[in-house]
Amino acid sequence: ADRDKITADDNVQILLGTFHDHRQAYVFAVNPLGVQMDGTIVEQGQVLTGAWTPTLSGRVAPDLSQDFVFTSKGRLTEYGYEVEVKIPLKSLKYQSGDVQSWDLNVVREVQHSGHEDSWVPAKRANTSFLSQSGTLEGLTGLSRGLVLDVNPSVTQKVTGARAANGWNYDRGSPQVGGRVQWGITNTLTLNAAVKPDFAEVESDAGQFVIDPRQALFFPEKRPFFLEGLDAFNTPHTLIYTRRIVQPDAALKLTGKVAGTSLGLLSAADDRSLSPSGLDRAFYNIVRAQRDLGGQSRIGMAYTDRVLGNDYNRVADVDGRIVFGDVYSASFQGAKSFDRSSGVTLNAPLWEGIFARNGKQFGLRYLFNGIGDDFRARSGFISRPGVVRADVDHRATWFGERGALLETLTGDFVLDDQWQYSHFMRHGDAQDKKVHWSANAGLRGGWNVGAGFYLETFGFDQTLYANYQILTPTGTTIPFTGRPRITNHDYVFTLSTPQWKKFNGSLLYVGGQDENFFEWAQADIDLIQLAMSFRPSDRARVDGTFDYQDYWRRSDGSLVGRNMIPRVKFEYQITRAIFMRLVGEYDLSEHDDLRDETRTNYPLIIDGQPANAVRSRSLHGDYLFSYQPTPGTVLFLGYGSRADGDPDPTQRFN
Structure with a gap:
């Protein structure tokens, strides 16, 4: 392996x-x-x-x-x-x-x-x-001696498009860079990078957009940012290093001194990534956490991003108090200060959590809010402008030693979410959810789960502000969806033991859910299948298949479909030599959109007819790795992406 x-x-x-x-x-x-x-x-x-x-x-x-x-x-x-x-x-x-x-x-x-x-x-x-x-x-008598790692790199990027005769490639110029890591003391480590190479990093797996109001999160994979990444962890991910896209230079200091964990990060991003192509984004990030008592802590964070005359700054204080072994209370308060194109915005973020982590009974009460104008351009906020209240109770029953049923865990969740401004005016929650679910752990490592979700979603005027309805006379009228949509979903999960040759997992969600394309109810299918096959001690094949579809309840026609099969093959030639191949196919399509709940007239989005769309893409990555020790590495990698013609009979470009 x-x-x-x-x-x-x-x-x-x-x-x-x-x-x-x-x-x-x-x-x-x-x-x-x-x-x-x-x-x-x-x-x-x-x-x-x-x-x-x-x-x-x-x-x-x-x-x-x-x-x-x-x-x-x-x-x-x-x-x-x-x-x-x-x-x-x-x-x-x-x-x-x-x-x-x-x-x-x-x-x-x-x-x-x-x-x-x-x-x-x-x-x-x-x-x-x-x-x-x-x-x-x-x-x-402990002594580290000199700790110094140097990782030089040379990268070449080639881009091209199909021409009349073959392909027209622009090879550009090779880029020389590297990373240096120095252990200053037993507790502090300094990392520096100049035009670092991330060619050995595996490409991101495709994800579905289940709720278009929320941004997708992709985890950090680049080695320079991964080292000491835990020093920059904050609630609500106010520090998200993937905002630094392609740094020309970066400096990072991490460690722990006198019970205080420290993380300092400065970076200058490539000019070509700015809107003007001339300005450079500068990032300066500070994170500190102080131990209190046995398990409690208090922390602060400050992020600063400057791009030309624009800036974004976020100040944060957070902490966690642990008592009675199983109880904890967490808090966070933050405020953002943002200026973009001459417009200045300030807004708060706050959160409180009380939890009990018992063997047979656990609970979590969560209450948080993110202001409409909260901006964290050095962090990741999935959706600003909301207030959320969540109550989660969990109970577990343990079977007798040797019994087929080893554990049975039940969960009951109440989850309400308001628009921030509406909450401040004591308005009703926009989204309301009640979830019942259970999971059984069986002898030998099997897990089986099931759930029933009852949810209701309120119409979001912001999301559909650029929607209009095209009438038969050629005029347009505003799109006003029904005030509320009620859904119910059935959930089934299954995971196998970790056998020597194989393991896998399955998630299926079916029932009625929101059709965000047209703001209507839809019959849905969501499938997530993951398998790992190990034909020998040296070879490993990992495969995932994600599938999602929406069907109109009025006439049974297809609204939209997404499909992402992904296969990764790894072969361990020797203990130090490793090869990886990754292939992924992405398919996304939706029908001509219409006002499903009222008139059935066609929809217009941003002034254009919302006609049927179909897109396909194919990704491929190859990596050869020689790594006798973690400090000595040689990577040779190749990546390619091809976009397909909407017609499935045509070739990829």
């Missing part, structure tokens, strides 16, 4: 908390053959949202985006297997004291049962897994 791809194997994980703060830990894992997986765990009171059926409370999953230098080996024995791990101090950040104590736990993932064993007994009924670690005491 490739590095970090051993989750389908039985494996042993070493959790090492070098700051002895019970909040963060390095993760070093190996499978029975010594293949490595590594990353970090940072517990900041993360709340799992977006799941279609409930999940058990448990430890925070490790972030595997970072790679560290360490050696490992493993061997099978007549009674099981043995692993040996050697971790150099150069790979770690740790305290500066002469005598130190570190947090330590060892976890074994048992694939045939889907269970975990830990060296130190741990309770689910706790807000923190790391706080239940053991202690490695009496460490003295």
Whole structure:
């Protein structure tokens, strides 16, 4: 298996908390053959949202985006297997004291049962897994020595289009750049980059737009920004490094000093990315978090983006208080200051969360708001101008040891959302949701879930402000949708155990849901299928298939359809040499749009008829990787995208 791809194997994980703060830990894992997986765990009171059926409370999953230098080996024995791990101090950040104590736990993932064993007994009924670690005491004479990594790069970009004879390519000029990482002290690391290369990064998987009022989120994948990324985490993602698209230069300082985690980031983006092509966007970002007591914390963040005469600044204070082992209260307050094209806007963001993370009973009460004019141009705000109140209760029943039904978790959610200005005038909620769902964990690692969603959505005048109706006489009248649409959805989920050769998962959602194309009810199908096939110890094939369609309830005609199949093939030639191929096909189409709920007349959007649209695209990526250690790498990559003719019988361009 490739590095970090051993989750389908039985494996042993070493959790090492070098700051002895019970909040963060390095993760070093190996499978029975010594293949490595590594990353970090940072517990900041993360709340799992977006799941279609409930999940058990448990430890925070490790972030595997970072790679560290360490050696490992493993061997099978007549009674099981043995692993040996050697971790150099150069790979770690740790305290500066002469005598130190570190947090330590060892976890074994048992694939045939889907269970975990830990060296130190741990309770689910706790807000923190790391706080239940053991202690490695009496460490003295620790020294990292010189920690310096240099990664030069050369990239060549070729663009072209079909010409009368073959293709017309513009090859441009090669770009030379690189990254440098320097361990200033045991606790602080400085990263610098000049025209960094991100060619080894896998392309983003396609996503569906389920609610057009919300922006899609794509996670960071670029190595320069991934290192120490946890230092910049904030509630509501006020720091989103993908806003820095193609930096000409960037500087980052991360670490922890005297119980305070620090993150400083400055970057200058490429001029060609600005609207004028002449101005350069400058980013300056500060994030600090201070430990309080056993598991509590308080933090602040400040972001500054300047582009010509425009600016965007956001100031934030947030914190989390933990008490009684299973209870926590979190808060956040922020304000944005934005000037764009001579227009100045200021607006607040606020949030409060109370949670209980018990073994058999858990709850979460959430209340937050984002002002209409809140702008975070260095962050990611999915949808501004809303207020949300959410009540979530979870109960879990545990079966007898050896029983077929190991766990049964039920969840009940009330979720209301207002337009911000309407809430301030004591108006009614725009969207109202009631969700019932359950999930069963079966012996051997199977999971089966089901849910029923009852939802009602209010008409959003802002979303349809540019819509009009074309009458038979050729005149236009305003588009005024029905005040409210009521929906009901049925949810089914299934996931298999992590077998040696195969594992998979399925999500199906059916029923009646909102047709945002025409603001009407529609019969829907949503399918998300994921499979992983491992034909040998060296080869791995991952496939996903996402499908979504909307059918008019008036006559059964198709309103819209989206389909994204994606396949990734990985082959581990040797432990240090790795090859990856990725292919993805995207299809999106919708019918001629009409006023479905009233007149059935055609719709006009932005002054143009909303005629049928069909688009296709094909993506391909190839990567060859030679990585004897995480600090020594050679990447050779190639990426291509072709846009297809709407006619499925025609070729791609």
